[in-house]
Amino acid sequence: MPLHIAFGDPAALRARCEVATARAASPDDVEYEPGSVVPSGQWRPMADADLRAVSAPRRPLDSTLVEIVRPPFRDGLPLEDLIRPMGDPEAVYLGQALARAGMATTTDNYRDGRLVGLHLDNWDKLPYAEKHTARRRLCLNLGPGSRYVILGALDAQAVCRAVHPEDHHEWYPHTEDYRAYVAGGQSIPLTRIRLDRGEGYLAPTEYLLHDGSTEHQEQPSTAAFWLGRWPRGILPSLV
Template sequence: MPLHIAYGDPSALRARCEIATVRTTRPEETTYEAGAIIPAGRWRPMTEADVKAVTAPRRPLDSTLVEVVRPAYQEGRDLEDLTHPLGDPDAVYLGQALAEPDMTTTTDNYEDGRLIGLHLDNWDKLPYADKHTGRRRLCLNLGPGTRYVILGAIDAQAVCRAIHPNNHYHRYPHTQDYRDYVARGRPIRIIRIRLAPGEGCVAPTEYLLHGGSTEAQDRPSAAAFWLGTRGILPSLI
């Protein structure tokens, strides 16, 4: 299933989101891993066709749905105790990460410090047939600056089938599948969702190419993360 975003007001969705495509990094871009995927070109506003493309079906599968939310978080509260208000008492708090201003993507490889670009999570270690059932991830922007969540429009199962047409069913979809897909000249449309401090995004990061960004922002942004299976958070759009 492709990227689906829950929304009630198309104009609110369009006001918060922009569209671009991707490319692989060049050898001289040494702050990134070789072959990493990053946004390419300028971000543009969503069209009516873009909105239609991300509109969820009438009965969406929760595990693949993207939601833009505002958790009931107050500054100074222990983030590990926030799981119940998030709507999933079994949610797992993953910790925090600080992004400096004006980063095209924010996630690095802790072993060598190089940026990994847009990527696929693998917390649940699910094979191809079950990849769509993984836990979703909540990203809560703690500020002080604005940040973005970037999501790819094509899902991990579709990419895995394209790269491994003869044995995809027995594989575990991986970031490398996306890198090979882009390296072969196949396009991926991406959407970035703007999050002000106190706002969050729940997304199937086991299933969709994704990453954080502070591009063109002049202040750093800390984010907190959880993994869970359901939620009752109020939607912002």
């Protein structure tokens, strides 16, 4: 299933979103791992066709749905306790990540510090047939600056089928599959969603290519993350 965003106000969604395509990092992109998938950089406003493309079906799987939300954050509330009212007692707090201002993508490889580019999470380590059932990630932007989440429109199962047409059922979809797909000359549409301080998202980051971004922002941004199984609508929508 491709990228699907839950929204009730098309104008509010458009005000937050821009679209572009992915490309392979060039040898001149020395801050990135070789073969990384990165945004083309040519972001443009969301058109009618882009809006239709991300519109969720009438009965989407909650596990594959993107929601732009306002988590119940307030100063002084322990972040570990923020998700208690959300109904998943097994949800886990993953911690925080600081991104300096002006980063096209934000995630680095802790081993050498190079950026990994747009990537697929693998906390649940699910095979091809089960990849769409993984836990969703909740992100809360703690600020002080705004940030973006970048999401690819092509899901992990579709990419796996394209890269491994003969034996995809035996594979565990991985970031490397997306890298091979883009290196082979294929295009992946991207959507970039702005998140101000106190705002966040719920997204299937084990199912969709993604990363954070602080491009064109003047302040750094810290994000807090959780993993859980939450139903659609558990948090107030911003769109």
